[in-house]
Amino acid sequence: MSWQRRIDSALEQRRATDSFRVRLANQQGSARYLVQDGTRYLNFSSNDYLGVSQHAEVITAWQQGAEIYGVGSGGSGHVTGYNEAHQQFEQQLAAWLGFPRALLFISGFAANQAVIAALAEKTDSIIADKLSHASLLEAAMHSPAQLRRFAHNDVASLQTLLAQQTDGEQLVITEGVFSMDGDAAPLAEIAQATRYVGGLLMVDDAHGIGVIGSEGRGSCYQQQVQPDILVVTFGKAFGVSGAAVLCSEPMANYLLQFARHLIYSTAMPPAQAYALSAALDVVRRNESRRVQLQANIARFRKGAEQLPLKLMASQTAIQPLIVGENQIAVNLAATLREQGFWLTAIRPPTVPAGTARLRVTLTASHTSDDIDSLLEALYDATR
Template identity: 40%
Template sequence: MTLIERLRQRAAQRDAAHTRRHRRVQSQRSGMLTACDGKNLVNFSSNDYLGFAQHPEVIAAFRKSAERDGVGSAGSALVTGHFAAHRELELQAAALFGYEAALFTGSGYLANIGILQSLLDDASVCVQDKYNHACLLDGARFSGAALKRYPHADMVQAEARCAEANTDTLMLVSDGVFSMDGDAADLPALHAIAQRHRATLMIDDAHGVGVLGATGRGSVQAAGLHAADVPILVLPAGKALGGQGALILAQRDIIQHLLETARPYLFSTAPAPAMAAALSASLRLLESQTQHHAALLGNIHHFRRRAEAAGLPMLDSHTAIQPLMAGDNERALRWSEQLIDAGFWVSAIRPPTVPQGKSRLRITLTALHTEKQIDALVTALAEITGDGSDRG
């Protein structure tokens, strides 16, 4: 069988299982209104939780930097790609979140792969939640460390995996907010486990920063913890911060080690300085304009109240991620297409992103949604899910 024949066979298998992926094309957006594949839709799949991707101050900072520094960095950070905008963003992020130092990388995936490859080896043990993002799992596998996974959110088993580890280098790694279920990790428990077993705690807060905490500083703030309690914090910038890339926050010794040894950082062209400038603007907004965070929380609460009143099959999430369970793949796809026809963009999430039998609609709320849009979505969801006979 040739390569192309094998790929076509696998594509046919995905067709039969209703797991084929297709990209939709946006041609214009304004707030949460988007022109997509020739249709005008309200976007309930965006991770732009605070609306910063479209904020005038963020756009202006990007434009000003691009006019001064050009579009691309034209080199890796250790060659010619490290600009003043990068340095300023790293200093600003470290100060805002209370860490000694920060490192700006090209994506959350690259950040997590680089951290785990750089800090772990085949004599190390990495303990992770089974629902962690793929990049955390991949990073541990690529490092050669023994990867020990515990059932989702099971702190008894998390402790057991740490207790049985026979190594001087033990890392306990979790998402702050899990990207498909929308639930928050038990950070106080994870911190206590790490302390008891002398493990380094690492948290990826992609879906927590800008959402959780009294002032939107994320999962660490919401848990009442501090930088000393979470030695490595990763803040991917493509969600609430509205940009691209990721910030790694840690002690200065860890950051220095990563910038000298983390292969995805060493051998990648540095992110555009204009993106660093834009993210600096986003962090200023996060710190000074609390109305965006308040609007997001209001929309989450409003959606939860309306969804509960409508009897929708939602998971128990109180973050911006609101999963509506469909069960099988075909049903999730059908519901998503019915919502497109009704004027809403809500993506169907299927295996391997979620376990078999756990397909769903992944609804995301943002500060830019209106209550009228949320009410209309809930009405449409109630209509497509029917009286319960068509639910997973």
């Protein structure tokens, strides 16, 4: 089979199963409203949970950072790219979350890939929640270690796998809040099971940081767990982009020596780190935004319980409505778009077959009227 035939066959298969992805350029996509092709929609697909991407202090900080440092880092952090703005934000973040060290990465995907690739050896076992993010599972599958998956949020399933014989070390991986189901991991029980066998615990809290716990310190802080490795990202509640790995001093030094994504990638622009420092200040002091988000979640769930769709058991900003068939989910999203609501139909392979869904994401920027209007449109569309 030629390369072209292979590509054509793969694309045709995606189209045939109603899972072909298309990107649409928008003029504004992270705030309460999304503007696409000149039309304004109420946006229920943004991960900007606290509205920080539009916060004046953060925008001003990025502008100031660009004036001070320019718009790029100029190289890898191991050459010339590591700047005082990076160092100061790493120290600020580590102190806030109670870890000895923080290391900045260009994205959460890169951070997860880098950590697993640097740590995993052939005799090791990686034991991951079966619904862990693609960046985690892909890195584990590509590593020389054996990947085993425990049933979603099932501590007994995890313990069974941890009890199996292994010649090397065991790395347990989970998320704080799961990006497609919106539910939270039982981190305290997972940590206890991991510690019992001397394993290493890695938690990706991309969707928990900023919105859960005191000052938004996230899922681990809320459950009084300090994992060996905590990954937080800045493209959700922080309203910017990038990620950080929180860990011990020896682990940080190890990653600085062996994490290839860190060593061989151009570092985050210093202006971005400068803006992230301002974003952290905004996140910490905006408890009212977290309270508003929780109120919006409760309002949506109360209304959505009356819909003829399965509402997942999520108490977070991610509120999936299970539709089932791919084409029905696509059609439903299109119908809602005609009514002025922007929702995304999530289909396999992102989620398991037969669980295509509308992934509703709520933010503190939404008003009660926004939520009520969406619920009315959903009632009409699913009638």
